[in-house]
Amino acid sequence: MIGKLFTWPLDTVVFAARKVKEEADRQYYDPKEIQRQLALLQLQLDEGTLSEEEYDEQEEVLLERYRQAKGEES
Amino acid sequence: MAYYVFGIIRGNGGENWPHAELNGKSYRVLPIETNQMAAVVADVNETSFDPSRKNARTHQKITSEAHTRETFLPMSFGTVLQEKKDVKKLLTTLRPQAEKMFPKLENRMEVGLRLTADETYLRELASRSPVLKNIKAKQQKKGQLHFGERLEAGEASAAFMKELHENIQQSFFKPLSKIADSVKSNDLMHEKMVMNASFLVHEENEEAFDEEVNRLHDEWKEKLSFTYTGPWPPFNFVDIQMKAGR
Secondary structure, three states, X not given: OHHHXXXXXXXXXXXXXXXXXXXXXXXXXXXXXXXXXXXHHHHHHHOOOOOHHHHHHHHHHHHHHHHHHXXXXX | OEEEEEEEEEOOOOOOOOOEEEOOXXXXXXXXXXXXXXXXXEEEOXXXXXXXXXXXXXXXHHHHHHHHHOOEEEOOOOOXXXXXXXXXXXHHHHHHHHHHHHHHHOOEEEEXXXXXXXXXXXXXXXXXXXXXXXXXHHHHHHOOOOHHHHHHHHHHHHHHHHHHHHHHHHHHHHHHHHHOOEEEEOOOOOOOEEEEEEEEEEHHHHHHHHHHHHHHHHHHOOOEEEEEEEEEOOHHHOOOOOOOOO
């Protein structure tokens, strides 16, 4: 009982941290979320807040994630 | 061999389509017709296409070309079918839906209007809000707000922005909806964006719509940045999505 009392908060923290990570991973590899971020990138390019070079760099990172996400889907 | 589907066109689609550049390769574009309705496709040798800017531009280019030829129902980016018989099956499946949609979209175009609030305008509005003024005064007096106060500040800011979005959308939707056939509100893409809408406009009303946008621009240009785009195929007014192979 004592052991349980001492470990319970830690278990909870670990469980919560795992859940947060799972949710972060889900968003990180969600093709729709990646497409939304690509659209935002395009908007920043159109509005002039992002240069062509910055766009290309960030697009490549997102496309790599998109390929991984699609790979996991199939 | 597979087929990248750009959308469904009324009639036979005609000839001499421009080539489609997808994943860095040039593919032939052709219509596949059954009974006065055709799928506009590229015959491709791969099934997965990145949503890159180059590929998206190609999708936009071919769908725009189709839209100038006949009434056209654009598909969303990346729709690939494995065989010609799948394309024919798609046409058969979508025929009842397409026949209903064609007359509603005939001689119509989509235009987009995005509005972003100017920083100075936002500050000026915020300085007139009693709630935000009170929070700011508290912060200046105490240096740092405690947790509950920070939550309260967040909620007050969100309510302030919500009210601003509603006021602006009302000012724009009301006059523009009188000219457009239909309007769709899309997601706001960043915190300063106050409106992101698509309008379906009959070509006879294109000039009147442009004039109204210009009038609104003259009225609001000191407060908002305008991004007015189009004409586009009616992407936001057609809900057709097919998964490859289905």
